[in-house]
Amino acid sequence: MFVALRDLRHARGRFALVTTVVVMVALLVTFLSMLTAGLARASTSAITDLPVDHLAFTTSEEGADPDVTSSRVTETEWEAWAKEPGVSAADPLGIVTTRATAETTTAVTTFGVDPGSALAPAGLADGEVVLTAGAADDLGIDVGGELILDGEAFQVSALAEEDLEYSHTPVVWMSLADWQAIGARGVADDGSVATVVALTTDGSVDLAAADAAIGTTTVSTHDARAAVSSFTAENTSLTTMQGFLMAISALVVGAFFTVWTIGRQGDIAVLKALGAPTGYLLLDAVGQAALLLVGGVAVGTGIAAGAATLLGGALPVLVSPATTLVPAAALVVLGLLGAGAAVMRITRTDPHAALASR
Amino acid sequence: MDLRLDDIRLVYPDGEGTLTAVDGVSLRVPSGTTTALLGPSGAGKSSLLAVAAGLTRPSEGQVRIGGEVVLTPTTSDPDATRLRLDRIGLVFQQPQLIGSLTALEQLELQAHLRGKRRSTVRAHALELLDAVGLGEQAHKRPATLSGGQRQRVAIARALVGSPDVLLVDEPTSALDQERGTQVVELLTRLGRELDAAVLLVSHDAGTLGSVDDTAQMIDGALSNCRSGH
Numbered sequence: 001m002f003v004a005l006r007d008l009r010h011a012r013g014r015f016a017l018v019t020t021v022v023v024m025v026a027l028l029v030t031f032l033s034m035l036t037a038g039l040a041r042a043s044t045s046a047i048t049d050l051p052v053d054h055l056a057f058t059t060s061e062e063g064a065d066p067d068v069t070s071s072r073v074t075e076t077e078w079e080a081w082a083k084e085p086g087v088s089a090a091d092p093l094g095i096v097t098t099r100a101t102a103e104t105t106t107a108v109t110t111f112g113v114d115p116g117s118a119l120a121p122a123g124l125a126d127g128e129v130v131l132t133a134g135a136a137d138d139l140g141i142d143v144g145g146e147l148i149l150d151g152e153a154f155q156v157s158a159l160a161e162e163d164l165e166y167s168h169t170p171v172v173w174m175s176l177a178d179w180q181a182i183g184a185r186g187v188a189d190d191g192s193v194a195t196v197v198a199l200t201t202d203g204s205v206d207l208a209a210a211d212a213a214i215g216t217t218t219v220s221t222h223d224a225r226a227a228v229s230s231f232t233a234e235n236t237s238l239t240t241m242q243g244f245l246m247a248i249s250a251l252v253v254g255a256f257f258t259v260w261t262i263g264r265q266g267d268i269a270v271l272k273a274l275g276a277p278t279g280y281l282l283l284d285a286v287g288q289a290a291l292l293l294v295g296g297v298a299v300g301t302g303i304a305a306g307a308a309t310l311l312g313g314a315l316p317v318l319v320s321p322a323t324t325l326v327p328a329a330a331l332v333v334l335g336l337l338g339a340g341a342a343v344m345r346i347t348r349t350d351p352h353a354a355l356a357s358r
Numbered sequence: 359m360d361l362r363l364d365d366i367r368l369v370y371p372d373g374e375g376t377l378t379a380v381d382g383v384s385l386r387v388p389s390g391t392t393t394a395l396l397g398p399s400g401a402g403k404s405s406l407l408a409v410a411a412g413l414t415r416p417s418e419g420q421v422r423i424g425g426e427v428v429l430t431p432t433t434s435d436p437d438a439t440r441l442r443l444d445r446i447g448l449v450f451q452q453p454q455l456i457g458s459l460t461a462l463e464q465l466e467l468q469a470h471l472r473g474k475r476r477s478t479v480r481a482h483a484l485e486l487l488d489a490v491g492l493g494e495q496a497h498k499r500p501a502t503l504s505g506g507q508r509q510r511v512a513i514a515r516a517l518v519g520s521p522d523v524l525l526v527d528e529p530t531s532a533l534d535q536e537r538g539t540q541v542v543e544l545l546t547r548l549g550r551e552l553d554a555a556v557l558l559v560s561h562d563a564g565t566l567g568s569v570d571d572t573a574q575m576i577d578g579a580l581s582n583c584r585s586g587h
């Protein structure tokens with residue numbers, strides 16, 4: 001990069017300008033990516049962190065996408081699921097968002113579970129609830145305190161280790177009987193009800209066939225995020241924004257290097273006339289773009305990740321390699337594609353032009 | 359090593375028909391000597407030089423350096439590029455320096471393109487800059503050099519790779535007669551010292567006192583009035 005490095009230094013004003021754009025886009029993309037993941041956790045961590053692998057929903061119409069709000073399963077269904085070969089556990093799980101009152105009132109999501117099942121946190125019994133530390137904080141309550149849910153009083157028996165959330169509300173675990181009692185989803189004529197069936201499977205199970213037989217729609221806990229309405233709305237809009245920003249960044253870098261390369265046509269003709277192979281000139285130019293992109297993206301992503309780490313709890317952001325390094329790498333790759341397309345015109349420069357006066 | 363042009367023809371497509379820019383030119387430039395190529399505008403001088411430099415392929419004929427055939431109508435672009443890098447020095451009508459490089463770096467670039475470390479040519483490059491009278495300006499960029507100084511950097515750049523052949527297209531057109539004469543003298547002297555065959559295109563017969571030989575080109579062909587000194 002003999003010429004590229006010196007050009008960078010020589011035209012540092014122009015390169016600084018486009019690098020600043022790259023820094024700012026990287027900052028924004030990284031921030032959005034951390035926010036997307038953070039909001040997704042606040043929306044769905046209680047679902048994705050369930051100690052099961054699949055959830056069976058009922059849907060209002062056949063073929064509709066599963067949705068927590070409208071799903072309602074009965075005892076018949078989870079007993080049928082329990083009998084499917086390859087299913088080691090099929091437990092009812094009731095999910096509903098409601099008001100909780102102790103010192104203060106706040107929205108929580110109640111998770112109704114069988115106290116004996118894998119879904120239940122330690123120390124759960126009828127008449128008792130287990131809170132996340134976040135919920136306890138919000139409500140100004142601790143173990144032993146009394147929590148009012150829909151007019152019924154429950155004793156806090158324990159605090160959960162992890163701050164799991166559902167649709168931006170803290171989770172409160174209670175027994176399925178209590179959950180039904182507070183009128184969450186009523187009691188059916190045909191016995192007990194819940195929202196979904198939580199399945200532990202060993203991979204040999206034929207989900208499609210079982211769904212068809214039982215009348216449910218089963219998805220993995222990861223895919224079940226889409227059944228949480230707050231997640232779908234946030235995730236789609238934030239991901240779209242990131243995609244647009246990445247495309248804009250690639251276009252800006254491509255446009256810059258198009259103009260830059262056109263301005264260099266004379267130099268390129270001279271370099272070719274002096275005996276520089278086209279491949280060398282291409283590498284030189286792409287190397288220059290790579291330097292600019294890696295530098296700009298590293299600074300932008302670094303600032304975003306650093307700020308997010310410092311601000312910590314104030315923002316719902318998740319700092320991880322997936323939310324920082326992955327978008328950074330995508331920005332570099334897309335930018336290189338843009339720059340690469342722009343510098344390809346080097347191959348068309350005729351060294352003969354060096355003989356003409358300019 | 360001698361430069362030999364054997365029966366070069368160059369035909370450009372021109373609208374419906376063709377235009378013969380060079381029409382059967384044969385020319386020999388012995389090593390260590392300078393031949394000036396004179397002729398009216400449009401005679402085909404630059405075209406002939408472009409063929410000798412491998413910037414354009416001849417329609418017919420061949421170019422030899424030291425007896426070896428180096429360019430024919432079918433030579434590939436990469437081969438011609440390699441030939442320029444290894445064996446041919448070029449000086450253009452305009453200095454055509456790279457704006458971001460200092461005078462010294464313009465010369466070091468040649469070594470870099472050949473895959474050599476810059477440090478290996480630094481002493482030689484400084485020597486050459488000294489020889490063209492720019493020892494003091496080695497670390498200046500083109501923007502801060504005068505037109506004549508730039509042209510001399512371009513000459514040093516063409517010579518730093520110790521080429522067998524030096525091809526020069528109207529190096530004096532941007533200079534006044536006195537400076538033009540000095541540049542031609544410099545080229546002739548350096549060509550002799552470095553034992554290169556120098557072919558120099560010029561409009562301006564008044565600057566050519568120092569050359570060894572001149573050839574006159576008219577309408578794509580050499581006219582027979584060649585004068586040896």
Ligand SMILES: Nc1ncnc2c1ncn2[C@@H]1O[C@H](COP(=O)(O)OP(=O)(O)OP(=O)(O)O)[C@@H](O)[C@H]1O
Nearest residue numbers: 370371377379397398399400401402403404405406
């Ligand atoms: N790339 C090209 N395509 C078509 N015709 C060309 C091309 N280059 C030169 N010509 C034509 O070839 C002829 C010779 O041109 P050339 O540039 O070699 O002349 P020259 O002797 O160098 O003239 P000058 O002294 O004005 O530089 C001219 O008629 C010119 O129009």
Ligand SMILES: [Mg+2]
Nearest residue numbers: 403404405527
């Ligand atoms: Mg010419």
